[in-house]
Amino acid sequence: LxxxxxxxxxxxxxxxxxxxxxxxxxxxxxxxxxxxxxxxxxxxxxxxxxxxxxxDHAHGVLLAVRHLFGLGHATPLLVARADSPTAQAVRAGYARALDVMGLRAPLPVLDSSSAERHPVLFEETARGLADAVRTGRATAALMHNDEDATWMVRRLAELDVRVPGDLALVTYDDEVAALADTPLTAVAPxxxxxxxxxxxxxxxxxxxxxxxxxxxxxxxxxxxxxxxxxxxxxxxx
Incomplete structure (x- = not known):
């Protein structure tokens, strides 16, 4: 000014x-x-x-949930950050999408974080997601954001959980999703x-x-x- x-x-x-x-x-x-x-x-x-x-992030989340549901998966799990307006919109959009589709979340939202900035929380989330897959509580997930999802795919492989073999994964943002070792399906605002x-x-x-x-x-x-x-x-x- x-x-x-x-x-x-x-x-x-x-x-x-x-x-x-x-x-x-x-x-x-x-x-x-x-x-x-x-x-x-x-x-x-x-x-x-x-x-x-x-x-319209709620619409973006609904696209992801419908895509995974259309592939035959039960309700996908949400793995998301909580430290930005987009993260908060994705979380709210997830609740709305489940309500629209008459679904129930398989587990509470798993808090996401940067593997480099918050390695302890990232590891807890990775192990929680891997456990959900092994126990059959989740076969699909939506994750915010791309960078975290790229690291997550690598860590899940180390935990013997394969994407997409064991877990179908959609990420949110589409800034680096196409560059991952396994190119990630992504919602692109x-x-x-x-x-x-x-x-x-x-x-x-x-x-x-x-x-x-x-x-x-x-x-x-x-x-x-x-x-x-x-x-x-x-x-x-």
């Missing part, structure tokens, strides 16, 4: 569910046209009065399109006469599912 910015695209690095409510006054108080990018506020709260462009549409909306607010007085816009863009080698039907007992 001090440098003369006339408008802002804002994507706060909120890492806990209560952050939108705690910090919404700062965002809504900005003195220039602002578009919220890939973030949600509290339903009915002040952030809902802002322009917003985001990926439309990140580039979100950025482009947010920028277009802001430019319209700044350059079109009377645009600032027009109704606010909430735009949700749908992720896609990119099928690769990490998924197959469940193996026969």
């Amino acid at each position: 001090a440098a003369g910015a006339r408008g802002l695209l804002v994507a706060p690095s909120w890492s806990a569910p209560d952050h939108p409510a705690r910090y919404e006054e700062w965002v809504t108080g900005l003195p220039v046209p602002t578009v919220l990018v890939e973030r949600l506020g509290v339903p009915g709260g002040p952030l809902d009065e802002m322009d917003r462009v985001r990926s 439309p990140k580039r399109a979100v950025g482009r549409r947010a920028a277009e909306l802001l430019v319209e607010r700044l350059t079109t006469p009377g645009a600032e007085a027009e109704p606010r816009v909430h735009l949700d863009l749908l992720p896609t599912l990119r099928v690769r080698a990490s998924c197959g039907p469940p193996t026969s007992p």
Whole structure:
């Protein structure tokens, strides 16, 4: 703002569910046209009065669950981080997907983490997932995010659990999923399109006469599912 910015695209690095409510006054108080990018506020709260462009992560999770269910798997297990807005959206989307499809989770969500930053938690998660596979409680999983999933596939192999032979795996983000030793089926949020549409909306607010007085816009863009080698039907007992 001090440098003369006339408008802002804002994507706060909120890492806990209560952050939108705690910090919404700062965002809504900005003195220039602002578009919220890939973030949600509290339903009915002040952030809902802002322009917003985001990926529909709940739809992305539903695509993954339906794909695995369509291959013949029972309800897939969710392995997910909890330290980012996308992670929280994936967790919420998982609960919604199961509700839509009338399914019940085989186990509580397994907390994911970076193998390098949090090796103890990563190892606990890997062993918990391997145990779920060996005991027949899970034949499929959705994991957020790609980097963690790539490390997880390697660790599961060391624990004698094969992807996709023993476990069908879909990852969420599709940034490095195609580069894994076993290319990973992935949900791909439309990140580039979100950025482009947010920028277009802001430019319209700044350059079109009377645009600032027009109704606010909430735009949700749908992720896609990119099928690769990490998924197959469940193996026969």
